[in-house]
Amino acid sequence: MNSPIELQPDETFILNVGPQHPATHGVLRVKMEMNGEYIVEAETVIGYIHRMHEKMGEIKTYPQFLMNLSRMDYLGALGYSHGHVLLVEKASGIEVPERAEYIRAIMVELNRIASHLFWFGAFVMDLGGFSPLMYALQDREHILDMLERVTGSRLTYCYFRFGGLYNDIDDEFISSARRFIPRMRKSLKKYHRLVTGNIIFRKRLEGIAPLSQEMCRKYGASSAVARGSGINFDVRKNEPYSVYPEFNFDVPVFHECDSLARYNVRMEEMEQSLRIIEQGLDKLPEGPIMPAKKPKLIKPPAGDYYQAVETARGSFGIRLVSDGDKTPYRLKLRSPTYSNMHLFDEACRGMMIMDALAFMGSLDLVIPEIDR
Amino acid sequence: MILEKTKLALQNLFPALETKEALTEDTSKEQDKKTQKEPRQNGLLQRDYSVHGYHLDAQVAADQLIEAITILDEAKYFIESITGVDWIKEDQLEVIYDFSRYDFDLCRVVIRTRVDRKKPIVPSITGIYAGANWHERETHDFFGIKFTGHPHLIPLLLPEDADFHPLLKDFKA
Amino acid sequence: MKLTLLNVVVAVVVAIGFAALNAAYLVWAERRGAARIQRRPGPNINGPFGLLQPPLDGIKLMAKQLTIPGGADKVLFIAAPVLAMFPAIMSFVTIPFSDTIVAKNMNVGILMIFAFASMGGMSLVFAGWSSRNKYAMMSSVRAVSQSVAYEIPMLITTITVVMIAGSMDLTEIVHQQSGSILNWNIFPLFGNSHNILMPMSFLIFFTCTLAETNRAPFDLGEAESELVAGFHTEYGSMGFGLFFMGEYANIVIGSCMTTILFLGGWNAPLPFLGFIPGVFWFLLKLYMLIATFIWIRWTFPRTTIYGLLNLSWKILIPLSLFNLLFTAGLIKVF
Numbered sequence: 001m002n003s004p005i006e007l008q009p010d011e012t013f014i015l016n017v018g019p020q021h022p023a024t025h026g027v028l029r030v031k032m033e034m035n036g037e038y039i040v041e042a043e044t045v046i047g048y049i050h051r052m053h054e055k056m057g058e059i060k061t062y063p064q065f066l067m068n069l070s071r072m073d074y075l076g077a078l079g080y081s082h083g084h085v086l087l088v089e090k091a092s093g094i095e096v097p098e099r100a101e102y103i104r105a106i107m108v109e110l111n112r113i114a115s116h117l118f119w120f121g122a123f124v125m126d127l128g129g130f131s132p133l134m135y136a137l138q139d140r141e142h143i144l145d146m147l148e149r150v151t152g153s154r155l156t157y158c159y160f161r162f163g164g165l166y167n168d169i170d171d172e173f174i175s176s177a178r179r180f181i182p183r184m185r186k187s188l189k190k191y192h193r194l195v196t197g198n199i200i201f202r203k204r205l206e207g208i209a210p211l212s213q214e215m216c217r218k219y220g221a222s223s224a225v226a227r228g229s230g231i232n233f234d235v236r237k238n239e240p241y242s243v244y245p246e247f248n249f250d251v252p253v254f255h256e257c258d259s260l261a262r263y264n265v266r267m268e269e270m271e272q273s274l275r276i277i278e279q280g281l282d283k284l285p286e287g288p289i290m291p292a293k294k295p296k297l298i299k300p301p302a303g304d305y306y307q308a309v310e311t312a313r314g315s316f317g318i319r320l321v322s323d324g325d326k327t328p329y330r331l332k333l334r335s336p337t338y339s340n341m342h343l344f345d346e347a348c349r350g351m352m353i354m355d356a357l358a359f360m361g362s363l364d365l366v367i368p369e370i371d372r
Numbered sequence: 373m374i375l376e377k378t379k380l381a382l383q384n385l386f387p388a389l390e391t392k393e394a395l396t397e398d399t400s401k402e403q404d405k406k407t408q409k410e411p412r413q414n415g416l417l418q419r420d421y422s423v424h425g426y427h428l429d430a431q432v433a434a435d436q437l438i439e440a441i442t443i444l445d446e447a448k449y450f451i452e453s454i455t456g457v458d459w460i461k462e463d464q465l466e467v468i469y470d471f472s473r474y475d476f477d478l479c480r481v482v483i484r485t486r487v488d489r490k491k492p493i494v495p496s497i498t499g500i501y502a503g504a505n506w507h508e509r510e511t512h513d514f515f516g517i518k519f520t521g522h523p524h525l526i527p528l529l530l531p532e533d534a535d536f537h538p539l540l541k542d543f544k545a
Numbered sequence: 546m547k548l549t550l551l552n553v554v555v556a557v558v559v560a561i562g563f564a565a566l567n568a569a570y571l572v573w574a575e576r577r578g579a580a581r582i583q584r585r586p587g588p589n590i591n592g593p594f595g596l597l598q599p600p601l602d603g604i605k606l607m608a609k610q611l612t613i614p615g616g617a618d619k620v621l622f623i624a625a626p627v628l629a630m631f632p633a634i635m636s637f638v639t640i641p642f643s644d645t646i647v648a649k650n651m652n653v654g655i656l657m658i659f660a661f662a663s664m665g666g667m668s669l670v671f672a673g674w675s676s677r678n679k680y681a682m683m684s685s686v687r688a689v690s691q692s693v694a695y696e697i698p699m700l701i702t703t704i705t706v707v708m709i710a711g712s713m714d715l716t717e718i719v720h721q722q723s724g725s726i727l728n729w730n731i732f733p734l735f736g737n738s739h740n741i742l743m744p745m746s747f748l749i750f751f752t753c754t755l756a757e758t759n760r761a762p763f764d765l766g767e768a769e770s771e772l773v774a775g776f777h778t779e780y781g782s783m784g785f786g787l788f789f790m791g792e793y794a795n796i797v798i799g800s801c802m803t804t805i806l807f808l809g810g811w812n813a814p815l816p817f818l819g820f821i822p823g824v825f826w827f828l829l830k831l832y833m834l835i836a837t838f839i840w841i842r843w844t845f846p847r848t849t850i851y852g853l854l855n856l857s858w859k860i861l862i863p864l865s866l867f868n869l870l871f872t873a874g875l876i877k878v879f
Binding site for chain 3: 013015036037124127128129130131134135138194195198200201203204352353354355
């Protein structure tokens with residue numbers, strides 16, 4: 001649908017989508033130059049919720065920075081914390097007890113399902129179907145209740161500590177998690193019947209915004225954006241960390257490259273996360289949750305360290321440049337949505353605005369994660 | 373293994389260095405000890421993945437940057453991020469480029485380049501990796517590094533009229 | 546029945562009152578229905594079952610400040626909501642609720658109703674254009690193209706029914722469907738039509754009603770997540786209230802037309818149930834159709850604009866034209 005006609009300067013108009021807009025999921029502004037309903041050029045303007053977490057990383061000590069991690073991607077906060085504590089433990093050489101690692105993996109997977117449920121509800125709402133949001137949020141409430149019992153927070157968790165966790169899980173958590181898994185599987189079937197099979201929904205997404213593998217590579221896309229284009233990349237399998245090698249799960253990869261493929265990837269991921277939680281609960285060892293000896297003051301040796309984890313939105317990376325002091329010399333947070341969002345400008349040329357907004361929904365954006 | 377191929381390809385950028393020394397993790401540890409006293413010199417190091425989290429670490433001069441990145445592009449790496457570090461004691465700014473791979477042949481490569489703190493000018497790699505656009509704008513926002521050849525080097529995260537660079541070590545709010 | 550001026554005035558006032566009451570309480574029904582589908586209670590605080598909610602909402606809307614954006618065309622801006630409400634309410638004058646309950650029966654009843662419906666389409670243009678807002682303009686462009694596209698299959702299907710009935714008088718059309726449920730126009734073979742394709746006509750007409758009234762899945766004009774609020778972005782307070790009520794009045798008119806043309810109007814489904822007055826059957830069918838409207842809205846996502854237009858121009862219009870010719874042929878032959 002690229003217009004082959006030369007457009008005169010007064011034939012296009014500029015439409016500002018955001019920063020206050022129901023569809024942009026946060027404060028994001030997209031300046032679109034439109035020709036009728038078609039987008040000629042788009043420019044994403046970010047920075048409306050930039051809080052400079054990286055500077056805070058240089059000023060705060062390592063334990064003080066733990067709470068910052070959940071404020072970025074608030075929907076998938078545990079994945080971020082996981083990356084941070086793994087990095088500092090790797091740099092300082094702190095051993096983590098096995099029980100703590102298993103509990104961390106279970107919590108992260110529960111958080112991933114909660115994040116995907118919210119994405120699912122908001123995405124279908126963007127397309128005009130208002131009801132699945134309510135059903136998805138109801139399922140999410142089960143997860144948040146479970147997590148709140150153990151961690152104390154519903155959304156912005158500060159649960160992981162260097163070396164382990166601060167609070168152990170109890171039998172009540174294990175039994176409610178075991179009850180949750182079949183319930184969630186029934187809900188997923190319901191969502192597939194209600195939404196995935198719906199012809200209006202499929203027509204909205206099939207063939208929209210095809211992203212080639214080359215484009216994903218040039219921009220560094222990860223998670224459903226890459227896996228929906230046929231790239232088999234999941235940090236849990238490509239670069240295993242923590243106890244993920246112990247689990248038996250698949251990575252969903254679809255090859256159609258369009259928005260429907262990205263949707264299918266995330267729906268399948270929820271099922272795979274349920275498998276991981278099941279296996280985690282079965283294999284959960286007894287033991288302590290914090291190491292016997294832990295350094296009083298965390299001071300990683302001078303050098304350069306990097307850790308990548310798979311969060312709900314993609315490959316999150318932290319780089320630590322330490323000079324042996326109690327605060328980092330430089331802490332760089334590589335947010336996956338930053339790279340995913342960058343694709344939007346180039347990919348949405350020539351699309352209609354309805355399709356562009358459906359595409360934005362399929363990218364699963366959380367703006368505070370882009371802006372940090 | 374892609375690790376060996378990339379290592380050989382990148383080593384060609386440093387013909388002057390002694391290649392009789394085998395490039396192992398021990399040389400990296402020696403290099404680290406040396407770096408504590410004086411700024412690191414251009415060269416290629418191989419790192420211990422279980423400690424540092426990446427495999428290859430190449431420090432290049434600013435004019436060799438495009439060549440090094442082209443090697444990685446042809447080997448099908450994807451750009452992970454670009455960032456900067458302010459080495460105020462050595463009066464240098466460092467730009468760090470992270471690359472990784474999509475396939476199971478894991479190899480993380482870090483390309484660094486150091487420039488003078490008073491006049492930080494680095495060529496832009498947006499011609500090779502289009503995704504470098506936002507990363508370079510952010511680095512420019514935080515450190516003031518100018519990327520020549522960048523199509524649109526205006527502040528990304530900071531306000532459009534910002535003329536300060538927050539992550540510099542001598543930045544006073 | 547001698548028609549004095551007083552009779553006519555009372556009848557018209559009652560018709561308008563019915564329309565306004567429906568429009569107001571349909572909001573309540575929609576909110577409760579939507580809530581039930583989404584597994585939450587819905588309005589249940591103001592009055593029993595939340596029944597006082599619409600009047601209180603009305604009072605709130607009237608108390609708000611009526612803002613007109615600077616640079617907006619004042620005349621069109623204020624005319625648009627009035628134009629949205631007025632034709633819908635006036636169409637009620639000709640709708641027969643039963644044999645004897647009709648404000649003013651006209652022998653070109655259908656023509657009048659469709660004339661008023663086309664007038665309603667103008668309000669979309671006035672609203673979008675005069676708001677001086679890009680979102681509103683874009684949405685009114687979409688809404689107009691949708692309106693035009695779906696009027697055509699609607700009219701063609703109506704002509705099919707008119708051909709079968711032989712008259713444009715609404716009361717006459719319903720009389721032709723009296724008897725049992727099998728005489729209703731929707732059912733083939735047994736009804737007057739002897740026409741197998743009538744259920745398809747019913748579906749086409751129903752879809753067109755959904756599209757004409759800007760209801761999901763065809764609500765691109767008000768697509769909330771894309772264009773903020775579409776053509777009524779700049780309207781607050783009573784302007785918004787009038788648009789809202791106008792939309793619901795349109796829904797009632799559309800459902801009335803569907804009932805009269807296809808579902809037998811006020812006829813009981815089985816002859817021995819004829820002792821229950823016709824009004825009851827009419828209202829029962831009417832509200833069942835409205836409940837279906839609400840059900841559909843909260844289940845399906847929105848179509849794209851080209852999907853919508855393709856559906857009309859490439860599918861509905863050829864099908865309804867084919868049905869028209871088929872019916873004409875059948876009438877000639879039998």
